[in-house]
Amino acid sequence: MVEIQPIRVEIEREDDGRILASVPDLPGVMAYGSSETDAIRKVKSIALQVLADMIESGEEVPEPLKVLFAA
Secondary structure, three states, X not given: OOXXXXXXXXXXXXXXXXXXXXXXXXXXXXXXXXXHHHHXXXXXXXXXXXXXXHHHOOOOOOHHHHHHHOO
């Protein structure tokens, strides 16, 4: 398993028991999971896809996440 540390994830438990994970540095990137681990795995996957799309389209990557792409 690859550990992706620079992506900061916030966890929140909904009233119905679901776990919501979000990435504050990428507004709108969030995912539900049945456990914290599941939600974190899902949201990091989405975050990486969003970042790849940003790079491909020439958009600026948010500063805290630029370390992921340093050569």
